[in-house]
Amino acid sequence: MDLYPLVMVRVARCAAQPPALFAGNSTGQPARGTRVAASARKLTWIRTIDAGRAATRWTPARLEAEPGPGRPREQPIFTERFLRDKRGCRLEAHERARLETAIREIKTFPPRTTIVRAGDGLTQSLLLIEGFMSRYIDDRSGLRQLVAVHVPGDFVDLHAFPLKVLDHDVASMTSVTVAVVPHSELEAIEREMPGMARKLWFATLIDAAIHRAWLFRLGRLDAVGRVAHFLCETNARLVSAGLSDGYRFALGLTQNDIAEICGLTNVHVNRVMRHLREESLCVFRSSLVEIPQPNRLAVRGQFDPTYLYIDDPALTRSPLSKV
Numbered sequence: 001m002d003l004y005p006l007v008m009v010r011v012a013r014c015a016a017q018p019p020a021l022f023a024g025n026s027t028g029q030p031a032r033g034t035r036v037a038a039s040a041r042k043l044t045w046i047r048t049i050d051a052g053r054a055a056t057r058w059t060p061a062r063l064e065a066e067p068g069p070g071r072p073r074e075q076p077i078f079t080e081r082f083l084r085d086k087r088g089c090r091l092e093a094h095e096r097a098r099l100e101t102a103i104r105e106i107k108t109f110p111p112r113t114t115i116v117r118a119g120d121g122l123t124q125s126l127l128l129i130e131g132f133m134s135r136y137i138d139d140r141s142g143l144r145q146l147v148a149v150h151v152p153g154d155f156v157d158l159h160a161f162p163l164k165v166l167d168h169d170v171a172s173m174t175s176v177t178v179a180v181v182p183h184s185e186l187e188a189i190e191r192e193m194p195g196m197a198r199k200l201w202f203a204t205l206i207d208a209a210i211h212r213a214w215l216f217r218l219g220r221l222d223a224v225g226r227v228a229h230f231l232c233e234t235n236a237r238l239v240s241a242g243l244s245d246g247y248r249f250a251l252g253l254t255q256n257d258i259a260e261i262c263g264l265t266n267v268h269v270n271r272v273m274r275h276l277r278e279e280s281l282c283v284f285r286s287s288l289v290e291i292p293q294p295n296r297l298a299v300r301g302q303f304d305p306t307y308l309y310i311d312d313p314a315l316t317r318s319p320l321s322k323v
Helices: 091-103 182-194 194-220 225-242 255-262 268-278 294-301
Strands: 010-013 020-023 031-036 041-050 056-064 103-108 112-118 124-130 133-138 146-151 169-172 175-184 249-250 283-284 288-290
Touching: 010 194, 020 268, 091 194, 124 182, 124 194, 133 182, 146 194, 146 255, 175 182, 225 249, 225 255, 225 268, 225 288, 255 268, 268 283
Parallel strands: 041 103
Antiparallel strands: 010 041, 020 031, 041 056, 103 175, 112 169, 124 175, 133 146, 133 169, 249 288, 283 288
């Protein structure tokens, strides 16, 4: 996966001197080969690790003008979706910029890859940039139960920061790109910015709220309601992340994934999808979900978005209040 449009982590400033020649290499040291503009600009380098190809490379990210009259500093890019549009918890620009500098490296993983295993000691946490990830637990026969699905902007295993070990596995569901944040950097952030500790805690509390909603979904809803609820939840989370317009979004999951998420069989999910399509509630085809009337789907799935703490009146106004 080419991350050239994304990257911004390690910064090397270019002095006001004739343009130098550099190129990224696996050692992380600039080598000769790529022309970099000098003067009042800076070059950003990112270390990219592609787990699928066992490759490591350093890539020049972008040339970015220094702040000045008419040249505001560009916004962080890896953390832009973290806690975006969350009610009662907003990351200030300097806080987001500090979190950006805490990223050590960017990694890509192919689909269906276990990234963190239960019981392993952890010294870092992963911020999801692209793709979908899951948390799951295997039973004794090797069958898995999904206990969470993560979308871009989620700090997937932030709770490993205080726990240092997880009681479940973390895996990619699609091709994913993650930012690696060492726990030592999170500790430094807490020392430098005590208010950030509450905001990182807030992110884990949203995860807990989603877990409670999943318990309600599996315990109280029928098959159609479970799928409708999950699709509504995913739509709302992706709207908050800027990846859905509220009516359609890309969902690179399989029908079997949805079955595991909703505690159903693959055959049952197939019937549910046909029912939703025939009722003009939802169409899921070629990894694209289309929801013509989101309120109708929300009513069928008894979906109330309050637990997601999204600061968007159009999302937080529950259609259930009109029933």
